Amino acid sequence: MxxxxxxxxxxxxxxxxxxxxxxxxxxxxxxxxxxxxxxxxxxxxxxxxxxxxxxxxxxxxxxxxxxxxxxxxxxxxxxxxxxxxxxxxxxxxxxxxxxGKLVLWSATPGLVDDKGEVLRRPGSGRIAIADPRLAPYGAAAVETMQKLGVFTALQRRLVQGDSIAQAWQFVSTGNAPLGFVALSQVMEDGRMASGSAWLVPESLHAPIxxxxxxxxxxxxxxxxxxxxxxxxxxxxxxxxxxxxxxx
Missing domain, CATH: 3.40.190.10 (Periplasmic binding protein-like II)
Incomplete structure (x- = not known):
């Protein structure tokens, strides 16, 4: 032994x-x-x-x-x-x-619809994104809004984080009611953890x-x-x- x-x-x-x-x-x-x-x-x-x-x-x-x-x-x-x-x-x-997969997310249940039409509603508050110069998810968010034809109208409402983590933080704390984040940030055990989200079609931005x-x-x-x-x-x-x- x-x-x-x-x-x-x-x-x-x-x-x-x-x-x-x-x-x-x-x-x-x-x-x-x-x-x-x-x-x-x-x-x-x-x-x-x-x-x-x-x-x-x-x-x-x-x-x-x-x-x-x-x-x-x-x-x-x-x-x-x-x-x-x-x-x-x-x-x-x-x-x-x-x-990667991009989502438009809100910590508020029911705020984001399943087609992203909330982006066309006036007065729905600030929208968080990652800095498109530094973060590919931020660049994908800008490309999505441009393809939807809403970027010019929404540009003044955008608030940028240094990274996608900071964009998520803006939304999760309520400092921005909406934000473009990574799907992985709002999933837990294979399902949506909280709030409401629209999974952005991959046809609206370059592959991540x-x-x-x-x-x-x-x-x-x-x-x-x-x-x-x-x-x-x-x-x-x-x-x-x-x-x-x-x-």
Whole structure:
């Protein structure tokens, strides 16, 4: 028994010795699923993912300035591609880990109809969006309003957050009665958590393909490459799908 116990301890210590840590910049819309994925990733592999959440545009600027992130989970496909072109990401490591879905959401039940006609009603208050210069979901929101022919009329009512997380916060706290947010932010256990929402048809905006990429600072980090592989696995993909994303 003592020999068996000693062997088990040796194996555990060996596993711990090989466990690593990876610094991950994560698009704000992907906060909830990535927190869940990081927990099961650590459980399954022993590697720890240290997560930072924010807008893709700000992460791009930080990586350009030398921030020590090792993996980027962007809210678009253009930013990881640009980092590859600029030599700041490992060529060939980029892939789409999720496809985002945009919703017009209100914390008030019944305020948002199932066709988004509330956008055409006068006097329905401010509308929160993420900064379209920094956040792909904000750009998709602007494109949606332009295609609906309501952007000019609504422009003065828009309030911008730095990220989609801040846009959601404006609506959830009542500072804006309406907002364009990520479907994943208002879903819980595969259903709408609260309020009312209109799922924006994908024909009204460019696809929100969210790409992951290995940054050059992480090319020799086993935990970084393990995380990217884990995102392609069935356990992570089940979480992603359950949070309202396409694959």
């Amino acid at each position: 003592r020999r068996l116990l000693a062997s088990l301890i040796t194996l555990a210590l060996a596993g711990a010795a090989h466990a690593g840590e990876v610094s991950v910049a994560v698009a704000a819309n992907f906060t909830a699923p990535m927190q869940k994925i990081a927990a099961v990733f650590e459980h399954d592999t022993g590697h720890k993912a240290v997560l930072s959440f924010g807008s893709t545009g700000r992460f791009y600027a930080q990586v350009k300035s030398g921030a020590p992130f090792q993996v980027l989970l962007a809210a678009d496909e253009a930013t990881p591609a640009r980092l590859e072109q600029e030599g700041l990401a490992v060529a060939g490591s980029r892939f789409t880990y999720a496809t 393909r969210q790409d992951a990429v290995l940054l050059v600072t992480g090319k020799d980090n086993a935990a970084a490459t393990a995380l990217l592989a884990y995102l392609r696995g069935s356990r992570a993909q089940a979480i992603i799908r359950g949070q309202g994303y396409g694959l």
